[in-house]
Amino acid sequence: MTPAERVSLWLAQLRASRRAAVTARLTVAVAGAVALGVSAVQPWNQLDLVPLVGVPMLVATVVLPDSLAGVIFLVVVAGGWLIRAPAEVGWGVVLTGIGLLVVHLATAFAAQVPSYALVHRQALQRWWLPGAIGVLMVPVVAIAAALIQGADVAGSLLVTVAALLLATAVIWFAAGQKVGRD
Known part of the structure; x- marks a missing residue:
């Protein structure tokens, strides 16, 4: 070609x-x-x-x-x-x-x-909720990380990682995903 x-x-x-x-x-x-x-x-x-x-x-x-x-x-x-x-x-x-x-x-x-x-719009409905949750959670996690970072909390890295894992789980289940095989 x-x-x-x-x-x-x-x-x-x-x-x-x-x-x-x-x-x-x-x-x-x-x-x-x-x-x-x-x-x-x-x-x-x-x-x-x-x-x-x-x-x-x-x-x-x-x-x-x-x-x-x-x-x-x-x-x-x-x-x-x-x-x-x-x-x-x-x-x-x-x-x-x-x-x-x-x-x-x-x-x-x-x-x-x-x-x-x-x-069709029905196909987009699966993307709206996880996308909106993700966009709204980024500032919340950033603010929480800034507060924890300035507070000299022991284990603040673990708290930040736990918050990110929780955010990931919320987005995962909001997208209609299931744990395990169907």
């Missing part, structure tokens, strides 16, 4: 895309841009590798949501934050966390749905 045929095929697939696939991919692009942008405007010096690897991985995630690019994007942005960011929890951490969460959820949805599929 020649490059011109590949571009023609890609444009034909783009024209055949339905609203749900386009919306999910636009959500990935916007949330990823927010996560990259928030980490770029922080007063501390971020790694130069974050935008150099993050931007191409974000583009690759939008184009191919079922590829490894989404995981690499999440690891690069979160890893860049963990390596250079100060220890205190602030609004930058919360916004980056929400952006990465939305990237994760929208990429998971876009990876499951072919671009030509017609998606």
